[in-house]
Amino acid sequence: MSASSLDRRAFLGLAGAALSIPNLAFAQGNGPIRIGVLVPLSGGGGAYGQGMANAARKAAEFINNEGGGVLGGRKLEILVEDSESNPTAGVAAVRKLLDVSKVSAIVGVWSSAVAMAIKPLTIEKGVPLLVSGSGDEVTQGDNKGLVWRFQARGSDWGAVFARAALKDGARKASLLVLQTPFTLSMVDPFINAFKQGGGQILDVVYYNPNQPSYRAEVEKVFGRKPDAVFLPSYLPDLSAIAREVYRSGFSDTRIYANSSSADAEGAFIKNVGKAVAEGIHHIQSIPPAESTAYKTFARQAAIPAGTLAIFPSNVWDEISVLALAIERAGSADPQVFAKSILPVVNGTGAGAKAVENPVDGLKALRARQAIAYSGAGSHFQFTPTGDQLNRQFGHFVIKDGANKLLETLK
Structure with missing residues (x-):
């Protein structure tokens, strides 16, 4: 060798x-x-x-x-x-x-x-x-x-959305939910908190990302005239659904979405325009700006x-x-x-x-x-399993093409 x-x-x-x-x-x-x-x-x-x-x-x-x-x-x-x-x-x-x-x-x-x-x-x-x-x-x-x-955990978000809708006077709510781990984790906490607050759930409808149309889902959910629709989503599908809601004349029903879709650094309002975005509520865990x-x-x-x-x-x-x-x-x-x-x-x-x-x-x-x-x-502090405690949430509404902070929630 x-x-x-x-x-x-x-x-x-x-x-x-x-x-x-x-x-x-x-x-x-x-x-x-x-x-x-x-x-x-x-x-x-x-x-x-x-x-x-x-x-x-x-x-x-x-x-x-x-x-x-x-x-x-x-x-x-x-x-x-x-x-x-x-x-x-x-x-x-x-x-x-x-x-x-x-x-x-x-x-x-x-x-x-x-x-x-x-x-x-x-x-x-x-x-x-x-x-x-x-x-x-x-x-x-x-x-x-x-x-x-x-x-914040999705299950913590769900209860916050329910409390915000109840505080705004909603008594009948429906859910239109994107099927992802993040959005699905909010569903049961929202339903439980809304019912505990004296509210009634009319419908829970799920949809898939990137659908060619959301007309059937929008007509089913908004057609029953709930006071509020909880719509956990991503930016592309919320944009398409909001346009469908506006075209179908259902804008009197308040939409509550997560800010990661309804704000997205201003991308949502740019996508759909001021008229479609007007009056949509959104909630997000926010930093302590001061x-x-x-x-x-x-x-x-x-x-x-x-x-x-x-x-x-x-x-x-x-x-x-x-x-x-x-x-x-x-x-x-x-x-x-x-x-x-x-x-x-x-x-x-x-x-x-x-x-x-x-x-x-x-x-x-x-x-x-x-x-x-x-x-x-x-x-924040951490739980031993890696979740954060003590996060605060901002409740926003879109008015005249801009996001307005209504209140800070725990």
Whole structure:
């Protein structure tokens, strides 16, 4: 056998041994720590993706430049992929982030359907998954302490919608529901809360995304003249349904939609026009705009004054919490620093220092202080299963082509 063959055998043996060492890319070295950002740059959530990606980049810049990075100077590196608001595309993108880019965490993830599709992959790799999806199933099951939601649960939203409709005087309501994990999780909580408040449910009708027509569903639901229709949806289907409601003369019935479809950074009003959008109510978990945490985020991410950047502020918090967890754990190994996500948010004991931005949190951790991070997206705490507590909701109505905040709800 030639010397070159022996050398090749030795090389292959060493390569195989290296590949067998778990988390080698995460646990060693002084290079950048890669964070995968999966956002909807296209599809039903396309209005939100660029803002979410920008928030991730600005959070990393703030941490790298003002906070000195993590673990003695290691930088956070942001790698963005498009989920296309689609589970199949999301899986392909996450495989690239996990297997090729070797990211230490996945953040963003606007769609609950995408989150459910990629969750088995991230858990198998032992990589934390920080999501903005609201579907209850996202945090259910044995997630091995790796899945954390930076948004309210869908079941919490449902009851809030019901209380808002009842407060507005509705006594008869129907539901017209898109079949996705996020929207379906709101149905039973809405029905239960509406009935408990003395209301009557007339109809519950489900529809599929991307239908060629919604006329039959609209006539069935609105034809019975309910006081209110709860319409959890995505931007494209809400736009089509709202046009059908307007054409059919059913505009006297109040529509209650989720803001991620009825606002979508102004895309809904642009899609349908002022006349069609007029009077539609929408509700969304909103950030604490007057807080120091939100103002710091807005300044760093160049958010226009008077704007509530809902999903970008959640992503800012996701990057911030990751940086704090890595610093507290003293490790870039995902399975190690994942255990520090809960304590850097909830604090450990009465002496934990409240911090409203990641740079202050890093300084406190380096001074050996326990911290409790208060976010730009919400002054939240986590349950042990990864859901957020204490989020507030904004109840809006569209008037003369603009969104008007009516009240803040718990």
